[in-house]
Amino acid sequence: MKAEIITIGTELLLGNIVNTNSRYLAEKLAELGIDVYYHTTVGDNEVRIKEIVINSLNRSDILILTGGLGPTGDDITKEVVSEVFDAKLTLDDKVLTKIQNFFNQKGKSMSKNNIKQAYIPENSIVLDNDVGTAPGIYIEKNDKIAILLPGPPKELKVMFQNYVVPLLSKKSRYIIKSKVIKTFGIGESKLESIISNIINDKKNPTIATYAKKGQVEIRITAKAESESKTDCLIESAVKQLKPLIKDYVYSYNNETLEEVVFNLLKRNGLKIGFCESCTGGLISSRFTKLPGVSEVFERGIVTYSNKSKIEEVGVKDTTLKRYGAVSSYTALEMAKGLMDKGNIDIAVSVTGIAGPTGDTNKKPVGLVYIGFASKDSAFTKKINLTGDRIQIQNKTADIVFSEIRKYLLKLNDI
Template structure:
């Protein structure tokens, strides 16, 4: 089953807004076992939109349109789809009632062009808009399915989730077994290295299928299978997950789509542990990343952004002769990272102290190159672990990669705790 997403709107072509709808729809369709082979963006032009529809209908089974359902004359999607299908338009009474009530409740006169938002193609299933005014449409014609959705994501997403997905299951996937997927998350390894370790599984895949995805400092593998029930799917997915996990145990941190910081907060909560941070080049990014997770207050007690050498000395007791002087290691050094991690752990009184110091760019610092970063993890009643990193990228990328690398090494220590407790 193949789909094409057609985003309608000149503002997309001009770069005035980002087409985030396509990403969302592609993910949702993939979860249904529908492959998106093409994504098209077309402006508010009748002839070009008609060409886009005819082209999409020639290569896809499901055509999903976003945008062009509003009240103005350049909102053309329903008009052009109706013309291509040789169908008329009519006012959907429920949608019209909703629009009239909207203006009445606000004591605002309704302009006549708002009636366009209640238009529906003859024979289509109207899709109620719970967060906006424009009614959507779903229609099957000539072995193809046409689904028309509003452009604003806050209107499109709930309409797709609550109405389009059930319609697809009832009208499109009638002879298809449901597809079940599981997301496996990895840290501390790049996409190419991960693929190399799994190459034989990827090349020989049949069912379940394996699809790797990479984003900054994390890699995700989606394993999917078609089955008649959740239990039958789980049996097949469990076997594949075990094979993958056994090869990548040093990097496999979750079998659900969560960031590593969420896994860390959960593990530390379960183990009754606490953490604090001392940050130089990351400027608080590490602390922010941890505290975005609900429940982090039980494990993260506090931290210090010690950007200048003066703050490193004053707040974290880093010796002056370690930071400055002809033979001093400097702020960007393993020695300084070690002291930062140990001092913040003792000052805040936590089980772990994390530290980051380095050169994020754009220029050298202390005659040291951009991308040289030292991270440290100090543990109560344990040794302090220090790692030297050589990172590539712009300033923000280096800061993000530094943050994620600290979290990866913290996760490894927490995992060792679990393994030792289980013995």
């Protein structure tokens, strides 16, 4: 079964909103084992929608169309598809009652133009909209299927899950399953060259690398008749890859670096604290996005000014004067000072030049010192990063979490 996704709406075409529907539908169709080869976006224009629908029906079995089912005059998806499928539109009393009830429940009166939404093409299945007014449509003719879904993501998702999945499950023989392995500290081309033999050898599962925000993911995708078979295919690929990539992998289960650190701290019953300068709270903020993090996170301090470095974590005035705020000594004193407050097992500090200004001859933008203190030891690490301010902050946070992971796993010194 080959499907394509056609998203309709001038707001998508003009870039006013991001197309999250295509992504959602693509993911869901993959899970159902239905191949998707094309996504197309077109505006609320009769001629062009028709052209796309006819063209797509020639090359695919299933069209999933979203948008253009609203009550207004420029909503024409249903009209165009009905014409192509040669199906008359007639008023469906049941659907009309449902729409009226929707408004009644909200204590509002139905606008006249909503009646348009109750016209349904003959020989089609109505897909109930449990969270909005526009019903979806499933129409099949000569082994070609068109499924019309409303544009608002909330309505679309509920409808797809409740009514489209059951209909399409019957059509597909296969399921597709993916596993994502996360790596850090290696570039995409280098990682790929290490595993290129395996990538080229494999047809099922397929193996591909993706660079994502400074990290590289390996995605293994298997297709089979059952979940146990896809799992088996994936596991055998992991076994082959592991010896080659293990030094770079921080998660075989699609976790983030923060999640890995959180789980390691929890498992070891340890508490952590952060003292940040150039990252300005980003490390604490990323960590506290995780629910339940209070179990392992004690406090964070954003010592942005020199005064706060002295007052909050006891950095010496002489250290700041002699070596500067961005120095190994300051980073060390920040971490030690935080550690001295007690109640934590690991203190991590960061001081650096995020830019775009603030650099000197000897200290370029991107120079960052990470400090690390525990009951047993304290040390620092110097890194040099490239990129703009936001990139330097994000990369620093990534490196901090990666180094904490390595420390907790005793992989090497920070």
